[in-house]
Amino acid sequence: MSIKTLRKRIALVAVSALGAGLMSVTPAFAGAGAVAAGSIVVAANGSTNVTSRGILSTNGTAGTSALAASAVATNYGVILSNGSVYVTGGGNTAATAVAIKVSGGKISSCADTATGTVVINASQTTCTGSAADEDVTATVVPDSGATSLTITAYSDVLTTSVGAITYTVVASSTTNTFSSATSFISVEVTGTAATTNIDAVRTSAAGDDYSATIVPAGLHGYLGYDLKDAYGTALSAHVFGATVTGGCLVGFNQAASANIFTAASTTTASGYISFKSDFNITLFLYFDAY
Numbered sequence: 001m002s003i004k005t006l007r008k009r010i011a012l013v014a015v016s017a018l019g020a021g022l023m024s025v026t027p028a029f030a031g032a033g034a035v036a037a038g039s040i041v042v043a044a045n046g047s048t049n050v051t052s053r054g055i056l057s058t059n060g061t062a063g064t065s066a067l068a069a070s071a072v073a074t075n076y077g078v079i080l081s082n083g084s085v086y087v088t089g090g091g092n093t094a095a096t097a098v099a100i101k102v103s104g105g106k107i108s109s110c111a112d113t114a115t116g117t118v119v120i121n122a123s124q125t126t127c128t129g130s131a132a133d134e135d136v137t138a139t140v141v142p143d144s145g146a147t148s149l150t151i152t153a154y155s156d157v158l159t160t161s162v163g164a165i166t167y168t169v170v171a172s173s174t175t176n177t178f179s180s181a182t183s184f185i186s187v188e189v190t191g192t193a194a195t196t197n198i199d200a201v202r203t204s205a206a207g208d209d210y211s212a213t214i215v216p217a218g219l220h221g222y223l224g225y226d227l228k229d230a231y232g233t234a235l236s237a238h239v240f241g242a243t244v245t246g247g248c249l250v251g252f253n254q255a256a257s258a259n260i261f262t263a264a265s266t267t268t269a270s271g272y273i274s275f276k277s278d279f280n281i282t283l284f285l286y287f288d289a290y
Contacts, residue, residue: 040075040153040163042067043086049109049139054083055167056175057233063176067165075165078175078231079149084108085140089153089162098136099128099158104149104169110138126158142169168231178238178287179230185285186224187212191253193270194224220256223273223283234269241265242273243284249276 042058043051044066055065056078067075069090079085089098100107102125110118110127114134120127129136142149152164184194189202189212200212215221223242227235242250243263249256252266256274264273275283 038155038162039069039071039090040067040151040165041069041088041090042165043088050086050137052084052086054080055085056080056170056173057231058165060233062229062233062236070163070165073152073161073164075163077165077167078233079142079167079169080173081142081144081146081169081171083142085149085151085165085167086137087140087151087153087165088135088137089155090135097129097156098134099126099154099156100136100138100140101126101152101154101158102138102140102150103152104146105140105142105151107138108141110136112136128158142167170231174230175233176235176237177229178227178235182228182230182232184224184226188222188224188272191220191222191255191272191274192224193226193272195226217278219276221275223275223285225272225285226270227287228269236269237267238269239265239267239288240269241286243286244275244277245282245284248279248281250274 042055042065045052045055047053052065056062058064058067058077059075065077067077087100089100100110106124107120107127108124110120112118112129112134113136114129117130118127118136119130127136127138136153140149140151146169149167149169150164151167153162154160155162184197186194186197187199188194189200201209202212202214203209212221225240227238227240229235241263242252242265244250250264251274252264253268253271254274256276273283275281
C-alpha cells in the first residue's frame with residue numbers, strides 16, 4: 001500500500017471593608033418580577049451599583065460577564081480578585097422568601113425588591129428576604145486569597161436551590177490567551193475537533209491497526225484542534241493557521257478538495273484541518289504569528 005506520513009511540528013506562540021455582626025437592612029426597592037421566577041441572574045460588568053465588575057468570562061465564553069436567568073447549578077465563570085458580582089435570585093412561590101448564599105466570598109450589600117427588610121448573617125455569607133416570592137439582589141465580592149467563589153440562590157430560605165454559579169478567582173487576567181495546558185491538538189481519522197493530545201488509530205480490515213499519522217494515498221488526513229485559555233475558555237478573535245513543506249490540498253473545517261495551498265488559516269477556535277497530498281509532508285501550526 002502506498003502511504004504518506006505526517007509529522008506534527010507544533011509551535012504555538014501567542015503574539016499578541018466588611019463588618020461583622022447580624023445586619024437587618026431596609027433597602028430601596030425596584031418592584032417585583034425583575035427576573036424569571038426560580039432562577040439566578042448575574043448583571044453584566046458596568047460602573048453603577050447595579051452592575052458587576054471584573055468578570056472575565058461566563059460559561060466558557062470570553063468577554064461575557066452577564067448570566068441570563070438560569071435554574072441550574074452548573075454555571076461557571078472567571079472573575080478578578082478585586083471584582084464583584086451583582087446577582088439576583090428570583091422567587092418562585094408566594095409562600096416563601098428568597099435567599100442568596102455565598103462560599104468563598106462576602107455579601108457587601110443586599111436588597112429585597114419588596115418593601116420588606118433583608119437579613120444578612122454574621123459572616124456575611126447569606127442574605128434572606130422577608131417578603132414571600134420577591135426577588136433578592138446582592139453584591140458579592142471574593143474573599144481575600146480565595147481561588148473559587150460560589151453563589152447560590154434559594155427559593156425557600158436556604159432549602160431549595162434555584163440556580164448557582166461558581167467563579168474561578170484570579171489575580172490578573174490571562175483570559176483569551178493561548179494555554180497549552182488546556183488546549184488539544186491531535187491527528188484524527190475523520191473531520192472532528194480534538195478532545196485530547198493523543199493521535200487517533202486508523203483501523204485496518206486485516207487487523208494491523210496503525211497511527212492516524214500514516215494516511216493511505218488518495219485519502220484525507222485530519223488534524224483536530226481545540227484552543228482555550230488557562231481557564232478552559234474557547235479563544236476568540238485569534239488566527240490559527242497551518243503551513244506545509246510542499247504543495248498540498250488544505251481545508252479548515254471542510255474537505256481539502258479544491259486548489260493547492262501551502263498555507264491556510266481560520267479564526268475558529270475548535271475544529272479540524274483536512275489535508276490531501278501524494279507526498280510525505282510536514283505540517284507547521286501557528287497561532288497569531290508565523
